[in-house]
Amino acid sequence: MTRTLNALIYGDVDLNLIDGSAVWAQSTVQALSLAGCRTRLVLKSPVRTERLTEPLAGLPGVTVVRPYEQCLVPGQGPRSSLSPMQASQLLARLDDDEPCDLLVLRGRRAVTRLVADGAFDGRIWAYLTDIPQSAAEMTETARTELARMAGACRHLLCQTEELRSFLETWIPEACGKSVLSPPAVPVPGFHLPERGTPHDPLRLVYTGKFAPLWNTLPMTRLPSALRERNVRAELHTVGDKIHDDHAHPEFKGQMSKALRATPGVHHHGGQSREKAMRIAADCDLGVGWRHPLLDASLELSTKVLEFGVLGLPVVLNRTPAHEALLGSDYPLYVPGNATLDDAAEAVALAVREPEARWTAGERCREAAGQYTLQAAADRWRTHLDRAFPSAPAALAARRRPLRVGVAGHDLKFLTRLLDHFRALPSLDLRIDAWPALSRHDRAASRELAEWADVVVVEWCGPAAVWYSRHKRRGSRLVVRLHRFELEGPWPRQVDIDAVDRVVCVSPYYARRTREHTGWPESKITVIPNWVDADQLDRPKAPGACFRLGMIGIAPSRKRLDLGLDVLEKLRAHDRRWHLSVKSKPPWEYWWIWNKPEERAHYEDVLRRMQTSPLLEGAVVFDDFGPDVPNWLRRIGHVLSTSDDESFHLAPAEGMASGAVPALLPWPGADEIYDRRWIHETPEAMADAIADLGPDGWRSAGELARTQVQESFSLERVARDWRELLASGPEKLP
Structure with a gap:
């Protein structure tokens, strides 16, 4: 990204009330400014307090658009907020005045409206939290709506890895578009107190919104519950957003009264983010105890991070997300279905055991260190560099853009490269x-041939033959050859004199192409397949080190039977080993299933899985689909047991995920992959896998990840293609 990008930001949130969504808007503007963007934040509501907007004043390139004060929306009153339709119309007008490169949106209603209007297709970066986060909530209507959003958005910004994985499982259109965008917290600009002996009375603190599921009403009874345990305590609260909950109509009044009149509760009202942090920093323990209904949330608590950056230990629920953040042995968890007494007991433990309090504070501090504003800016810069x-x-x-045409019957191996070219x-x-x-x-192909400066034909099949015979004088033709084409008649039919470059995906097939066709060596080059290393680089799920994976098992030359050999040998010594297979079944490929020898092969394999005691319950078949990065989180070793391959992307994708590749020596494998990953027999492969052990597996996975990033990352391969496309004759305009 060399030019300054224009970003529009709109959230379906009220910046007059401090909660996580309002803080998100402020943090996103700050991070994008740090990342070098020219940024316009469009407010939903008339300004009643400058607590969140004042810190944005004076930031480089930042403008706060105030629709009510600037009379930009006819009819908007001093107490009314923009509707999704009004917001969509206003954003479109602002874009007409100064086109944006990206529109960052928060809120399902707003995104739905903007997608329906269509003015920002391909430019929306949607931050969605108010969406279904469980299988029970994911109705067909919701899936259709989210699929439409994903199709129109440039990216879906996911707060956590768990949310990204969930979205990709249910919404195939989200695969490849979902990127991490966790909360960001500012580093305090003031001196933090030493965390030694706590105050007397102990100071608890809660900041944010007040809502039933956040347990803010029972939280006000903590001082009295602690008094029964001989712990003197007071609760400090900051915030001014009290939910008007239709399911609990009495809540708002009760909450207001509790904040105002409960002994031991000191309510500081709404404050700026810095003032709230100063109040929290002067306390001893943060409270993040919530209702169990939120335990399955796929979001990350901003509160834990804000307290953590202050070095405050936090009492909070034991959930998968919290365990991933703070560890399963974090000392101040409350149990599932925790009551007020459970929360009070966790606070009392922090008082009785200084070591537990210190450990919790350090864990929270270390976790928050990954979520600073600077880290968010760096993350945004990475996303933007890839998108632009x-x-x-x-x-x-050049005086005018280079015209590149891409032709072929199956472009699945070019998808992300095409996205790169478009950008x-x-x-x-x-x-x-x-x-x-x-x-x-034919008419469309002739039009493309006449228009393009460079035509790239995917697969050396009939399309390559046609374009080699209809090449425009002065243009260039690049043909990408894989493997199966060499067994067909097409290479002999291609007019090689019209072809400027033949791209092969491996050195072995480059040699085979020269030998098979007799084409000039100067016309044949090697550019490997690309691997989206950034999308695949995700944390492994527990138990991954004992799970083998195979991607694609059809036709029979993929040799699932040899993968079963490896699994059986491993399970003979350790029943924890399993094999996951992600593939279409062979009977869904008519050209495979019509062959008797193919059917016989798979019948033998399936019978073996049913009758072998070592394989019983040990092989799982997962649906074929684009959610490979999510699937690979569960995989520790990716097998390549084929008789032959031109490249075999599966081991490389596994490597990018931190899985250890294991290959049999199919021809050319050692010219693509490090020989340490190649084994002579399935037995030798099983022995090498078993010998690694958990620690060896982790270090081998890190080495594999580094190798694939250096050799096959999307950025590396895209650079090679850019150089190839740009290396045309000087006379091209």
Whole structure:
């Protein structure tokens, strides 16, 4: 990203009331400003307090748009907020005045409206928390709505890895578009007190909104519950947003009264974020105890991070998300279905055991260190660099954009490269998608051939033959050859004199191509398949080190039977080993299932899985789909047991996820992958896997991840393609 990007930000949130959603808007503006963006924050409501907007004044490139005060929305009153339709219309007008490169939106209603209006398709970066977060809530209507959102958005911003995985499992359109965007907390700009002997009385603190599921009403009874345990305590609360909950109509009045009149409760009202942090810093223990209904939430508590950056220990529920953040042995968890007494007991433990209080504080501090504003800015910069790549000098210097046409019947191996090409300045991209191997719209293909400076044909099949015979004088033609084409008639039919480059995905197949076709060596080059290392780099799930994985088991030359050999040998010594297979079943490929020898192979394999005592219950078949990064979180070793491959992407994808690859020596494997991952037999493969052990598995996985990032990352492969596309004759305009 070399140019300054324009960002619009709108949240379906009221910045007059301090809660996590309002703080998100402030933090996002600050992070984007640090990342170098010119940023406009559009407010939903008239300004009644400057607590959250004042810190944005004077930030480089930041403008706060105040629709009511600036009379931008006819009819908006001094107490009324923008509706989703009004917000959509206003954002479109602001975009007309000064086009934005990205629109960052928070709130399902707002995103739904903007997607329906269509003015920002491909530019929306949607931050969604108010969406279904469980299988029971994910209705077909919700799935359809979220799929439509994902299709129109450039990215879906997910607060946690768990939320990203959940979305990708249910919404295939979200795969490849979901990126992490966790909460950000500012580093305090003031001196923090020493965390030694706590105050007497003990000072508890809660900041944020007041709502039934946040246990804020029973929380006010903590001082009295602690008095019964001979602990003198007081509760300090900060915030001015009390939910008007239709399911609990009495709550608002009771909460207001409790804050106002409960002995031992000191309510500080609404405060700026810095003032709230100063109040919290002067306390001894944060309270994050919530109703058990929130234990399954896929969100990350901003409160834990805000207290953590102050070094405050926090009493909170034991949940998977909290255990991932703070560890399963964090000392101040309250149990599931925790009562007021359970919360009081956890506080009393922190008083009785200084070591537990100190450990909890350090854990919270260390966790919060990963979520600073600077970390958020760095994360945004990475996302933006990928979404808005810089053009190489050869393209940037052109008088007009380079016209690139891509043709082929199956472009699945180019998807993310095509996204990259579309984002490149100084490059225009058009697609000629053939509906079948030998079927196409001849008029559309002729139009593309006449228009393009460079045509890239995916697969050296009929499309390559056609374009080699219809090449425009002065243009360039690049053909990408995989493996199966060499067994067909098409390479002999291609007019090689019209082809400028043949791209092979491995050195072995580059040699085979030269030997099989006799084409000039100068025309054949190697650019490997790409791996989206950033999307695949995710934390492993518990138990992953004992799970093998195979991606794609059809046709029979993929040799699932040899994968079962490996599994049986491992399970003969340790029944914790399992195999997960992510693949379409072979009978869904007509060209495979029509062959008797293929059917016989799979019948033998399935019978073996049913009759082998070592394989009973040990093989899981998962649905074929794009959610490979999420699936690989559960996989510790990816197997490649094929008879032959041109590249085999599965081991590389596994490596990017931190899984250890294990390959049999199919021809050319050692020219793509490090020999340490290649084993002569299934037995040797099983022995090598078993010998690693958990610690060896982790270090081997880190090495594998580093290797794939250096050799096959999307950025590395895209750079090679950019250089190839930009290296045309000087006479091209």
